[in-house]
Amino acid sequence: MIRVSNLTKDYGSRRAISDLTFNIEKGEIVAFLGPNGAGKTTTMRILSGYMPPSQGIVEVNGFDIIEQSLEVRRLVGYLPETVPLYPDLSVFEYLKFMADLRKIKQAEDRVDEVIEMVRLGDRSNSYIGNLSKGMRQRVGLAQALLHKPEVLILDEPTIGLDPAQIIEVRNLIREVGREHTVLLSTHILPEAQQVCSRVLIINKGKIVAEDTTENLQNRLTGSVRFRIRLRGDASAAAQKIGQIHGVLHAQAADTDLVEFESAPGQDVRAEAARVIVQSGLDLLELQPASLSLEDIFLQLTQEEEPAPTPELGQPEPAPEMEA
Ligand SMILES: Nc1ncnc2c1ncn2[C@@H]1O[C@H](COP(=O)(O)OP(=O)(O)OP(=O)(O)O)[C@@H](O)[C@H]1O
Structure with a gap:
């Protein structure tokens, strides 16, 4: 068309x-x-x-x-x-x-x-x-x-x-x-x-x-991100989740929030929930965390490493985006 x-x-x-x-x-x-x-x-x-x-x-x-x-x-x-x-x-x-x-x-x-x-x-x-x-x-x-x-x-x-x-x-x-x-x-x-x-x-x-938006996010990350909200020590929980096979990276994003990334094709959600509960912490929420446009842009511009062109001038820092 x-x-x-x-x-x-x-x-x-x-x-x-x-x-x-x-x-x-x-x-x-x-x-x-x-x-x-x-x-x-x-x-x-x-x-x-x-x-x-x-x-x-x-x-x-x-x-x-x-x-x-x-x-x-x-x-x-x-x-x-x-x-x-x-x-x-x-x-x-x-x-x-x-x-x-x-x-x-x-x-x-x-x-x-x-x-x-x-x-x-x-x-x-x-x-x-x-x-x-x-x-x-x-x-x-x-x-x-x-x-x-x-x-x-x-x-x-x-x-x-x-x-x-x-x-x-x-x-x-x-x-x-x-x-x-x-x-x-x-x-x-x-x-x-x-x-x-x-x-x-x-x-x-x-x-x-x-x-497609879905492919774009998967292609860019090559991994899947999750967010766990809990009652208890988020740093200790992040450390334990980080040890699960298939988890690439885990961190305490707040006092009650752990964010982690799993390798493509590895469903680690059940194991992550088990680890939290077995550690005596209360699991309140487990949900996928999607990439923001800002993340995607950062990835794209970093991958692309834009060459300065005379018309567009020097590359500027990544723009601020609304998620
Ligand atoms: N009439 C114009 N004369 C000179 N430069 C222009 C003119 N219109 C746009 N530009 C420049 O061309 C570039 C692209 O602008 P454009 O408005 O197409 O972007 P945009 O993605 O629609 O942005 P926005 O969301 O702010 O409208 C910008 O650098 C802008 O400053």
């Missing part, structure tokens, strides 16, 4: 993305994951036909982004990071205005449809300025859906929302993802895990990994 080959974009002398190559198949929901400034917005603007690339080829359903940009725009719905909404218009008026701009036939019916799709039926006549941020984001999604695009490109759709709104918007994306091909950008790994089937990780303008 989307084919990207050797995509590069320069802003003057600054290279924002460099030689990106990836494909997205019809029906996939793919996360574009990366820290601030990685090049997500730049890539998404090019893919939606809003900005030309400096080099490289992008095709959407076989249409070239430069030669056939009208066809591409017809196929793609774009939700920018900041949606330009008009606070003095009602939800209906704004969407009708956008539908007219796009010359959509039977615009009023289509506006009613998209308002229902994003579950704003009861707010159709509310002024946009009076809506919550989560609702405004849904209005943005509605405008991206107006022309029945096959592909949705969503730039950080949950940024700035509160936890309840985040859940709502993620559910909505999952729902529209049943009928659309979706590329969404995020800098939050759990978001990618919960909503997407596949992840492209971008760092400093380059794709540094591409896989």
Whole structure:
């Protein structure tokens, strides 16, 4: 559905993305994951036909982004990071205005449809300025859906929302993802895990990994991590767990918390629980501990050992990530 080959974009002398190559198949929901400034917005603007690339080829359903940009725009719905909404218009008026701009036939019916799709039926006549941020984001999604695009490109759709709104918007994306091909950008790994089937990780303008979230975590760690909460001496417990065959590493992460890593394919959970109980400690909780995006980034950047490029300047320290 989307084919990207050797995509590069320069802003003057600054290279924002460099030689990106990836494909997205019809029906996939793919996360574009990366820290601030990685090049997500730049890539998404090019893919939606809003900005030309400096080099490289992008095709959407076989249409070239430069030669056939009208066809591409017809196929793609774009939700920018900041949606330009008009606070003095009602939800209906704004969407009708956008539908007219796009010359959509039977615009009023289509506006009613998209308002229902994003579950704003009861707010159709509310002024946009009076809506919550989560609702405004849904209005943005509605405008991206107006022309029945096959592909949705969503730039950080949950940024700035509160936890309840985040859940709502993620559910909505999952729902529209049943009928659309979706590329969404995020800098939050759990978001990618919960909503997407596949992840492209971008760092400093380059794709540094591409896989399912599950494979990515396993591939990067090659091991499995667990966390045990207990009542008693966590340091002594960590020492005992560290002696179990198949445990690579164990440490007391807090006074009541032990974290340990087991070798791939070795299920040491039962033995770890036994060791705790036999030591006279109370086992309160044993659960897998997933890697944070920060961990993954650190691993990727350390593995990659990025070479300084004149365009991007000297490598910077690893960015701060939200887990
Ligand atoms: N209009 C512009 N002019 C010059 N440089 C730009 C422009 N837009 C982006 N950049 C630079 O290009 C790089 C990539 O930015 P981009 O906005 O694509 O990243 P991003 O991953 O979307 O980050 P964020 O999550 O902060 O939006 C950054 O170094 C940024 O400073």
